[in-house]
Amino acid sequence: MNFARRFEDHGVLITGGARGIGEATARRLAAEGARVLIADVDADQAARTAESIPGAESIGCDVADRTAVETAVAYAVERFGTLDVLVNNAFSCSPDTPLLEDQPDDTWYRDLDICLTGAFRCARAAVPHLAASGRGAIVNIGSVNAEQSFGNHAYSAAKAGLASLTRTLAADLSPRGVRVNQINPGTIRTRAWAGREAGLEALSRVYPLGRVGEPEDIAAAAAFLASRDAAWVTGTTLRVDGGLLAVNTAFAQAVGED
Ligand code: NDP
Secondary structure, three states: OOOOOOOOOOEEEEEOOOOHHHHHHHHHHHHOOOEEEEEEOOHHHHHHHHHOOOOOEEEEOOOOOHHHHHHHHHHHHHHHOOOOEEEEOOOOOOOOOOOHHHOOHHHHHHHHHHHHHHHHHHHHHHHHHHHHHOOOEEEEEOOHHHOOOOOOHHHHHHHHHHHHHHHHHHHHHHHHOOEEEEEEEOOEOOHHHOOOHHHHHHHHOOOOOOOOEOHHHHHHHHHHHHOHHHOOOOOOEEEEOOOHHHOOHHHHHHHHHO
């Protein structure tokens, strides 16, 4: 597919960009002219992915580690001469224990540390460069879990917290010309769903648009929010969820059976 070249001469950093939504976003922004740094805790996969994307670079980076985050930001600026876009995409989602009283502290803290504090760490490190660019943008990858209960206490709370961080950063950074927005995806066909075709098929029937999402659906929205097409958009959360949260399917079915 031929895309517009909205990111010519842009430097982009994507956390968790080695696979899934992060990889698709890296491919989309690179196809639009960006130089992309894939910063992922899986350094080997990050390197393999970067090798397959023209102009892309990679670095091993755990967003839980402040020094690693600052090193990744410095590396992007060194390689590209500019950092214009940050995509906070890395995440952790721990399974809930069957009984709440058995839920340990460490998985709670881990999910918040990666999903929420990790995004804060990356924003803090990147903001001087994003502000200097004059067209800086942060795109946070949230989840429909931020808005409705789908399980995963800590992950969901972290993604809801991320939406709050999106708004406060947007307010804080607007005077410096940096826009901050969030995407809340519904079910996206990535590694978490590998080998679960029957489950995805069943889920497809719940989605008003009749299918689950593909990583490219989120990449397209991320490209919009990061681009000049969204020049007057900041502090917002965009659902990219096939209509999932717009419809109460159980209610609609019950009414239909009435
Ligand atoms: P994937 O598991 O496909 O890829 C995530 C990547 O992030 C992996 O390479 C992973 O490395 C890396 N990563 C994990 N922890 C860290 C860390 N601490 N620092 C840096 N990188 C890290 O994820 P998805 O593409 O499915 O999800 C991407 C985003 O989309 C997440 O924010 C997720 O919450 C959100 N989302 C996804 C949905 C879905 O259905 N897929 C639905 C709603 C939201 P490793 O493999 O070593 O763990």
